[in-house]
Amino acid sequence: MITASIVTYNDHLLDIEAILRSIIASPIRKVWIIDHSDKVFTLREELQQYMHRDEELRGHIQRGFQIEYLHEDNVGYGRGNNRAIRLAMEEGCQYHLVVNPDVWFSSNVIPTIWKYMEEHPDVGQIMPKVLFLDGSIQPLAKLLPTPTDMFCRMFLPECMFYHRNKRYELAHSGYKSIMNVPCLSGCFMFLRTSTLHEVGLFDERYFMYAEDFDLTRRIHRKFKTLFFPSVAIYHKFSRGSHRSIRLFLAHTFSMVKYFNKFGWFYDSERRAFNKQILKEIEE
Numbered sequence: 001m002i003t004a005s006i007v008t009y010n011d012h013l014l015d016i017e018a019i020l021r022s023i024i025a026s027p028i029r030k031v032w033i034i035d036h037s038d039k040v041f042t043l044r045e046e047l048q049q050y051m052h053r054d055e056e057l058r059g060h061i062q063r064g065f066q067i068e069y070l071h072e073d074n075v076g077y078g079r080g081n082n083r084a085i086r087l088a089m090e091e092g093c094q095y096h097l098v099v100n101p102d103v104w105f106s107s108n109v110i111p112t113i114w115k116y117m118e119e120h121p122d123v124g125q126i127m128p129k130v131l132f133l134d135g136s137i138q139p140l141a142k143l144l145p146t147p148t149d150m151f152c153r154m155f156l157p158e159c160m161f162y163h164r165n166k167r168y169e170l171a172h173s174g175y176k177s178i179m180n181v182p183c184l185s186g187c188f189m190f191l192r193t194s195t196l197h198e199v200g201l202f203d204e205r206y207f208m209y210a211e212d213f214d215l216t217r218r219i220h221r222k223f224k225t226l227f228f229p230s231v232a233i234y235h236k237f238s239r240g241s242h243r244s245i246r247l248f249l250a251h252t253f254s255m256v257k258y259f260n261k262f263g264w265f266y267d268s269e270r271r272a273f274n275k276q277i278l279k280e281i282e283e
Contacts, residue, residue: 003028004031005096006032007036011043013050031066036072036074044069078215125225129229130235144273170281
């Protein structure tokens, strides 16, 4: 069984309808919507109306598809998804998709990834090619970041560190081939749940940002974490931390926690993982 979770914050049905329709058209059997909104139950009421009026959705529900809405205080992105993942594990799911509300994809994406992971038990996580709305590629498969990488990306104009940033984003790979990458975006994380039993779930010390880097890195220690360009998804990619001081501070605090955990300037694992993927790209 495949399940999914979407963590929302002050979203309306219109904001998540595209990802819901993507999920409905896939083999996913259940999705948890974890609502951290401070607008009490607005989204729940809209979902209830949607399930009553939409014939396609009603048909899928009659065939066993489930939407479960959970409202809770804003306890953070990782903790919200962990709640759904634990419930999914209790129900015996084999794969779980963590996905952002501003993502959508065609009906072939989940079946293709699912088939690949069934045939490759050494793969613990997959992220497909991610596209901007204009069809260009979002560089979301990366090296593990150094403090210098993050300082440059957060505080300096890109022209001042262009070549360093392109190396960090693995731009010279062309994003055309499957790559075993140590750092993948949290906008779409297709996870094998048996892998999560071994390495653990999201580290809940992060409120927002860096929890995806942390989890992918821990999975990468024991399993392959793949950038998989055979299928593509669309991601609105708002880069909220570049437009909101509150989100910028949350991003900064999370990166401090990340480097406190794994090491600032001395991180032998980071060096080894990054060296390996760069070597594979060059071959």
